[in-house]
Structure formats: structure tokens, C-alpha cells
Amino acid sequence: MKRLRLLRLALIVVVIGFSLFYVFPLDKNINLGLDLQGGSHIVLECVDSPDAPVDSDAVNRVIEIITNRINPEGVKEPVIQRQGEKRILVQLPGMDDPEEAEKLIGKTALLEFKDENGQTLLTGAYLKNAKASFDRFGRPNVILEFNEEGAKLFEQATIVNVGKIIAITLDGQEISTPVVQEPIPSGEASIVGQFTVEEAQRLALLLRSGALPVEVRILENRSVGPTLGRDS
Structure with missing residues (x-):
């Protein structure tokens, strides 16, 4: 009688073990190196x-x-x-x-804003945040938010460059060349290029992490x- 109870107990343990393995498989719960x-x-x-x-x-x-x-x-x-x-x-x-x-x-991920003479007006060192988004045409872009000092520098740069191009470069390569329509005091800018959603997300991550x-x-x-x- 005692042996029968032990066999039943062992069987229950085995069943529970297999159930746990099925619900929580090892390859999903152990981070493999x-x-x-x-x-x-x-x-x-x-x-x-x-x-x-x-x-x-x-x-x-x-x-x-x-x-x-x-x-x-x-x-x-x-x-x-x-x-x-x-x-x-x-x-x-x-x-x-x-x-x-x-x-x-x-990637070094050095972000720079340059005027038409190639002079650097602002760098990514003043970024507060960067996130992937979409413009009004549904194209993937990256929204930049500057810190307080960067917002003032960016506003001044747009004031003196109304009607002109401010090139946005990453590691020395142009990724966007917008024309300044009016001064931008909000401290925000956007990078619009030929991005996929994944590329916009990756660029935002690189910029948030810093150069x-x-x-x-x-x-x-x-x-x-x-x-x-x-x-x-």
C-alpha cells in the first residue's frame, strides 16, 4: 500500500514536470550566450x-x-x-x-546643421530627444528636440537663414537639405529623407545615444x- 502511494506521488511529480516544461520551455526562459x-x-x-x-x-x-x-x-x-x-x-x-x-x-553618429557656406551652426550635442515619426504625407522621419541652449542656437540659426538651406549631416554625409521658411523658436526640427520605418527608428536611437x-x-x-x- 505504501509502495503504491509512492508510485502515485512519483507519477504526479513527473506529470507536473512535463507540464511546466511545456508551458515554460527552457529555450524561451534561459538567455543563451x-x-x-x-x-x-x-x-x-x-x-x-x-x-x-x-x-x-x-x-x-x-x-x-x-x-x-x-x-x-x-x-x-x-x-x-x-x-x-x-x-x-x-x-x-x-x-x-x-x-x-x-x-x-x-557609426560615430555626429549630427551637424550647416549653412550654405559649410559653417556648422549646431550639433547633436544639444539634443534632448530624438524619435521616429511620420510627416503629413505619411513618410517616415525623425523628430529632434533640442535642450534649452540648443533651442536658442537653432532659433538664431533659422533667423539668419530664412530662405536659405540648412543642411543636416550625419558623420559628414548630407541626409536632409531643408529650406528655412521662417524662424523656428520651438526648439524642434525634423529630418525627412528616403527612410524606411526601421531606418528612421535606428537613426533616432543613434542620435538619442549620442555621438x-x-x-x-x-x-x-x-x-x-x-x-x-x-x-x-
């Missing part, structure tokens, strides 16, 4: 320049900005750590496309398969 899940393996190097020498603070700032860029993308258990004096290791489980990973972390303080060179960028780092 790069060795088990595969993903992108990237090695970066911070590069000195006359205007932006590399020091410990600059490297730490690069790590902080890259972390801010990656977290909203939903990458589980990313590894972002310093290697030596100027190098940074980035591992992104589940992100198998090296080009996509490079777009996310490799990298120094140039970053990608030394290694490869896709790594699962099963203990076997190359895909």
Missing part, C-alpha cells in the same frame, strides 16, 4: 586624432554609448567590455548579420555559430 546561441563577435579600437585624443574616460564613454545603443534593440546578454588600453570587445548573441551589427555600433567621442575602428567583425563558438 554567444557560445550556445551564436551571434556577432566584434573587436573595436579607439583611434587617436588631433581633435580627440583617446584616454581612459573616452574609452569608457564609448562603452557607455554602445551599451545605450544595444539595450533598446532587445539583444539578450550582450558582452561589452574593455580589452587593454584602447580596444573593446562586443558580443551580440542572436544578431547574426555582421553588417547590421556594424550599423548599430560602428562617439573619438573615432572607432572595427578590427574584427564576424558571425559566430552556436556550439562553443564554431564559426558559421
Whole structure:
């Protein structure tokens, strides 16, 4: 009789175990690392320049900005750590496309507003927020909101450039060339280009995270398969 009760109890435990496994499968509840899940393996190097020498603070700032860029993308258990004096290791489980990973972390994301003479009027350093949206024609765009100081600078820039183009550039490349119709005191601007929704969202994320303080060179960028780092 006692043995029968023990068998029944064991059977109940087994049934409960299988039920829990069915409802909460392991592969959905355990964050798999790069060795088990595969993903992108990237090695970066911070590069000195006359205007932006590399020091410990600059490297730490690069790590902080890259972390801010990656977290909203939903990458589980990313590894972002310093290697030596100027190098940074980035591992992104589940992100198998090296080009996509490079777009996310490799861009300096320096935003500049320039007049028709090429003079910089304002930079992304004064941004308070950036978000993807749609213009009145339903085209994806990016709405920029400046902080208090940036709003004053932007208003002054639009006052002296009414009827002229203010080019918006990202890392030196023009992404929009609007003509100023009237002074803009609101502290807001929009970037309208040939964007997809995903590209507008990615650009807004890069701008919110801020520009990298120094140039970053990608030394290694490869896709790594699962099963203990076997190359895909």
C-alpha cells in the first residue's frame, strides 16, 4: 500500500514536470550566450586624432554609448567590455548579420546643421530627444528636440537663414537639405529623407545615444555559430 502511494506521488511529480516544461520551455526562459546561441563577435579600437585624443574616460564613454545603443534593440546578454588600453570587445548573441551589427555600433553618429557656406551652426550635442515619426504625407522621419541652449542656437540659426538651406549631416554625409521658411523658436526640427520605418527608428536611437567621442575602428567583425563558438 505504501509502495503504491509512492508510485502515485512519483507519477504526479513527473506529470507536473512535463507540464511546466511545456508551458515554460527552457529555450524561451534561459538567455543563451554567444557560445550556445551564436551571434556577432566584434573587436573595436579607439583611434587617436588631433581633435580627440583617446584616454581612459573616452574609452569608457564609448562603452557607455554602445551599451545605450544595444539595450533598446532587445539583444539578450550582450558582452561589452574593455580589452587593454584602447580596444573593446562586443558580443551580440542572436544578431547574426555582421553588417547590421556594424550599423548599430560602428557609426560615430555626429549630427551637424550647416549653412550654405559649410559653417556648422549646431550639433547633436544639444539634443534632448530624438524619435521616429511620420510627416503629413505619411513618410517616415525623425523628430529632434533640442535642450534649452540648443533651442536658442537653432532659433538664431533659422533667423539668419530664412530662405536659405540648412543642411543636416550625419558623420559628414548630407541626409536632409531643408529650406528655412521662417524662424523656428520651438526648439524642434525634423529630418525627412528616403527612410524606411526601421531606418528612421535606428537613426533616432543613434542620435538619442549620442555621438562617439573619438573615432572607432572595427578590427574584427564576424558571425559566430552556436556550439562553443564554431564559426558559421
